[in-house]
Amino acid sequence: MQAVHFGAGNIGRGFIGAQLSRSGYQVCFVDVQAPLVEALRERDSYTVQLLGEEPSAVRVSGVTAFNSQTEPERVAEAIAAADLVTTAVGPHVLKAIASLIAEGIKLRLKRKTPPLNVVACENMLQGSTLLKKEVAAHLSATEQAELADRVGFPDAAVDRIVPVQSGTDLLEVAVEPFYEWVIDRTGIKGEVPPVKGVTYVDDLTPYIERKLYTVNTGHAVCAYTGRILGYETIQQAIKDSRVAEIVSGALEETGALLVAKHDFDKGEHQAYIQRMLDRFRNPHLTDPVARVGRSPLRKLKRTDRLVGPALQLIEEGITPEHLATGIAAAFFFDEPEDPEAVELQQILDRDGVAGALQIVADLPRDSQLTRLVVQRYQRWQEKIEG
Ligand SMILES: NC(=O)c1ccc[n+]([C@@H]2O[C@H](COP(=O)([O-])OP(=O)(O)OC[C@H]3O[C@@H](n4cnc5c(N)ncnc54)[C@H](O)[C@@H]3O)[C@@H](O)[C@H]2O)c1
Numbered sequence: 352m353q354a355v356h357f358g359a360g361n362i363g364r365g366f367i368g369a370q371l372s373r374s375g376y377q378v379c380f381v382d383v384q385a386p387l388v389e390a391l392r393e394r395d396s397y398t399v400q401l402l403g404e405e406p407s408a409v410r411v412s413g414v415t416a417f418n419s420q421t422e423p424e425r426v427a428e429a430i431a432a433a434d435l436v437t438t439a440v441g442p443h444v445l446k447a448i449a450s451l452i453a454e455g456i457k458l459r460l461k462r463k464t465p466p467l468n469v470v471a472c473e474n475m476l477q478g479s480t481l482l483k484k485e486v487a488a489h490l491s492a493t494e495q496a497e498l499a500d501r502v503g504f505p506d507a508a509v510d511r512i513v514p515v516q517s518g519t520d521l522l523e524v525a526v527e528p529f530y531e532w533v534i535d536r537t538g539i540k541g542e543v544p545p546v547k548g549v550t551y552v553d554d555l556t557p558y559i560e561r562k563l564y565t566v567n568t569g570h571a572v573c574a575y576t577g578r579i580l581g582y583e584t585i586q587q588a589i590k591d592s593r594v595a596e597i598v599s600g601a602l603e604e605t606g607a608l609l610v611a612k613h614d615f616d617k618g619e620h621q622a623y624i625q626r627m628l629d630r631f632r633n634p635h636l637t638d639p640v641a642r643v644g645r646s647p648l649r650k651l652k653r654t655d656r657l658v659g660p661a662l663q664l665i666e667e668g669i670t671p672e673h674l675a676t677g678i679a680a681a682f683f684f685d686e687p688e689d690p691e692a693v694e695l696q697q698i699l700d701r702d703g704v705a706g707a708l709q710i711v712a713d714l715p716r717d718s719q720l721t722r723l724v725v726q727r728y729q730r731w732q733e734k735i736e737g
């Protein structure tokens with residue numbers, strides 16, 4: 352079995368590639384970073400360090416790699432021969448890789464190969480659905496009809512914390528032991544891919560929302576409030592009771608939403624929240640707030656982990672006090688290396704918080720959430736000046 356995986360970064364090497372390899376797939380990574388591609392090709396294996404109570408290591412072997420910019424034909428051929436295609440490149444990059452995936456699919460349609468599944472493993476709702484739309488834009492009307500029949504784009508939720516790597520080995524990757532990978536069975540064409548550790552479900556929404564609105568909401572609130580209070584890592588930030596209180600409060604709020612919306616057992620969801628907080632505290636990880644808070648324009652979008660649940664709570668008549676505090680904290684995420692953080696600061700300087708929320712999250716200036724966030728922003732400012 353062959354798999355093509357786009358994005359040989361942290362989660363790509365540290366989870367998706369490792370899991371596919373463990374399941375018997377020969378993994379071909381596709382990336383734009385030439386040194387990474389060359390190292391994967393030359394060494395054809397790498398180590399994943401599992402950083403838990405009892406550290407252990409897994410060797411991932413028999414991998415190869417192509418460069419999506421300089422070797423597009425080889426990538427298309429690899430897709431034509433693949434049993435499975437996965438991505439972990441970041442939501443904003445899906446559009447950029449769509450034409451390459453479309454080239455591979457065109458070859459498959461011509462050659463009448465068996466059905467293929469393409470799984471976007473990005474932190475977003477309906478990532479594979481979006482990728483399908485972007486791929487279809489590169490196909491003719493006839494090809495689009497065939498695509499609908501022969502290529503599945505099942506949505507997925509992927510959970511494992513893989514920090515920025517600080518080791519000297521370019522390929523080695525240190526990860527937490529925990530993982531969860533859930534795929535929407537209803538979106539699959541042909542045989543269900545035999546990937547170890549994947550849970551196939553008929554309704555992905557409760558799983559992806561539980562993950563995005565707990566792990567990623569909690570992470571984002573921790574990163575933004577932690578940054579204001581001067582912390583460099585999630586592990587340092589969550590130790591501060593002021594940060595922990597805001598994070599827990601935000602997760603109580605999203606928890607109330609999730610329990611009501613998806614009929615989760617309240618006690619079980621509470622236990623899930625505690626397990627997620629324990630993962631943030633993992634003393635063996637060093638996860639910079641700069642990584643977890645990265646791309647604040649994306650994280651502040653109307654449907655993403657902060658504004659998304661906050662708006663749904665308001666609709667239910669609940670005031671998302673702690674989420675608003677976290678959203679307000681995002682406006683202090685001044686990170687010169689992060690283009691979205693730089694842009695957010697420019698928008699903030701020009702349009703203020705209410706104007707920025709209108710631009711970034713499509714919130715009317717007089718909305719309840721905007722008023723709440725503006726108030727919380729002022730409180731943060733007073734604290735900082737204070
Ligand atoms: N790191 C985590 O803890 C984690 C966990 C679950 C999901 N995710 C999601 O996975 C995705 C990747 O996250 P990450 O932390 O691994 O980021 P990363 O930056 O470490 O990896 C992304 C990789 O994609 C590559 N890339 C960029 N443009 C490309 C292109 N045009 N073609 C091929 N490759 C390209 C980059 O060079 C990089 O190696 C994001 O959507 C993220 O939300 C991350």
Ligand SMILES: O=P(O)(O)OC[C@@H](O)[C@@H](O)[C@H](O)[C@H](O)CO
Binds near residue numbers: 474512513567642644
């Ligand atoms: O990848 P992002 O930027 O959407 O979010 C940052 C982190 O919250 C995220 O990468 C988590 O580590 C991951 O989602 C855990 O499964």
